[in-house]
Amino acid sequence: MTAERVNIAIIGGGLMGREIAAAIQRWPALIEHPVRPRLTAVCDINPAALEWFDEIDTVVTKTTNYQQLLSDDSIDVIYVAVRHDLHEGIYTDVIRSGKGLLAEKPFGIDGDAVQAILAAIAEHPESFVRCSSEMPFFPGAQVAIDYVRSGALGTIVEARNSFLHSSDIDVNKPINWKRQTQFCGKAGVLNDLGMHTWHVPLRLGWVPDSVYGVLQNIVTERPGPDGSTVDCDTWDNAVIHSWARHDGVSFPLTTETKRIDPGQKNTWEFEAIGLDGGVRFSTKNPKLVEIFTVTTVPGGGREQVWQQVDSGSQSVWPTVTGPNFESGFSDTILQMWAVFLAERHGSLGDRFGAVRPEEAALTHLIYNAAITSHSEKRAVEL
Ligand SMILES: NC(=O)c1ccc[n+]([C@@H]2O[C@H](COP(=O)([O-])OP(=O)(O)OC[C@H]3O[C@@H](n4cnc5c(N)ncnc54)[C@H](O)[C@@H]3O)[C@@H](O)[C@H]2O)c1
Numbered sequence: 001m002t003a004e005r006v007n008i009a010i011i012g013g014g015l016m017g018r019e020i021a022a023a024i025q026r027w028p029a030l031i032e033h034p035v036r037p038r039l040t041a042v043c044d045i046n047p048a049a050l051e052w053f054d055e056i057d058t059v060v061t062k063t064t065n066y067q068q069l070l071s072d073d074s075i076d077v078i079y080v081a082v083r084h085d086l087h088e089g090i091y092t093d094v095i096r097s098g099k100g101l102l103a104e105k106p107f108g109i110d111g112d113a114v115q116a117i118l119a120a121i122a123e124h125p126e127s128f129v130r131c132s133s134e135m136p137f138f139p140g141a142q143v144a145i146d147y148v149r150s151g152a153l154g155t156i157v158e159a160r161n162s163f164l165h166s167s168d169i170d171v172n173k174p175i176n177w178k179r180q181t182q183f184c185g186k187a188g189v190l191n192d193l194g195m196h197t198w199h200v201p202l203r204l205g206w207v208p209d210s211v212y213g214v215l216q217n218i219v220t221e222r223p224g225p226d227g228s229t230v231d232c233d234t235w236d237n238a239v240i241h242s243w244a245r246h247d248g249v250s251f252p253l254t255t256e257t258k259r260i261d262p263g264q265k266n267t268w269e270f271e272a273i274g275l276d277g278g279v280r281f282s283t284k285n286p287k288l289v290e291i292f293t294v295t296t297v298p299g300g301g302r303e304q305v306w307q308q309v310d311s312g313s314q315s316v317w318p319t320v321t322g323p324n325f326e327s328g329f330s331d332t333i334l335q336m337w338a339v340f341l342a343e344r345h346g347s348l349g350d351r352f353g354a355v356r357p358e359e360a361a362l363t364h365l366i367y368n369a370a371i372t373s374h375s376e377k378r379a380v381e382l
Helices: 015-024 047-055 084-096 111-123 139-149 189-203 329-345 357-376
Strands: 004-011 035-043 061-063 077-080 100-103 129-131 156-164 210-216 221-223 229-231 237-246 249-258 267-274 278-282 288-296 302-310
Touching: 004 015, 004 329, 015 035, 015 047, 015 329, 035 329, 077 084, 084 100, 084 111, 100 329, 111 357, 129 357, 139 189, 139 267, 139 278, 139 288, 156 189, 156 237, 189 237, 189 249, 189 357, 210 357, 237 357
Parallel strands: 004 035, 004 077, 035 061, 077 100, 100 129, 156 249
Antiparallel strands: 156 267, 210 237, 221 229, 237 249, 267 278, 278 288, 288 302
């Protein structure tokens, strides 16, 4: 098989831009992928951020103006990782150029922005667009998703998906754009972390009927660039209690996004419980998947048992990595790119894919309802 050559550009060479550049260098780890990407161009308004990309010898274009990338016919796909207030303008420009787009979450700063992005996609169906969300590509998360899809839960009882951090517990941590509504958006931590907690539920068909939002702004001021105190006006923690349906049965679905959850660094957790079975996975212990069953214990009677399974290295797209080896964050980024480029190529089939634009739009609907619910102290229908 001859793989299709796809030239990639990055707009925004910060934390995520560098992560994606590094992941693409590991492409040969994927087995029989139909696409061979090559990072050829990068744009950042900060020239110092561009220097890091000298490490990557396929990069032939470095620019501080992203328009230069849009008019470059050699570029096929652009990954954009910039501040949320810049999403709408840059995403719609990329879509109108006809190039493919892997866009960072929250896919627009608010509901209006996401609608403008959807309108651009409708006008330019030739631009294949997906949104970033990598945590479900941990092998253990895939085991949990397949478990739910198998029907093993029986009648569902409840489900939860969480994304938990705690670097913001340090009140002396300087302010940054992610902590300011004007740049991050009024959904605050939901804009930052919410996509991580809705990708799997929405893909399982768990669109909530109603939501109840519990939002907290715990640290309201932080040191600014000159050391003086500035407003830190975004929600730090947000829990959304919702009602969704699984096989026609209504159940409580909880999503948690927290910047202040003591002890947590980047913990993604999924749990689904039913009368016949249950499944749990947390990146805290990234090999472990727990499966609930009722079984006969030798020498004993019927017992309720949580069993433990080590998930190994294989996720959605097969890799050369030994099946018993461990998987980590950078592996999930590689998997997300594998499914994104395979789907763009038409070769993903029914495998688990990256977030679709309409799913990203739903997350903004959910965040808006959660904000209304919080301020009016009532459940809000979607
Ligand atoms: N998927 C994930 O796990 C994950 C993790 C962190 C952040 N993110 C998302 O990625 C995006 C960026 O976050 P980050 O942490 O990489 O931010 P960052 O601040 O580290 O990097 C953003 C970069 O964009 C550059 N930039 C700003 N304006 C620009 C413009 N007009 N043209 C080109 N470059 C420009 C900045 O100079 C900076 O280098 C956000 O949407 C964020 O929510 C995703």
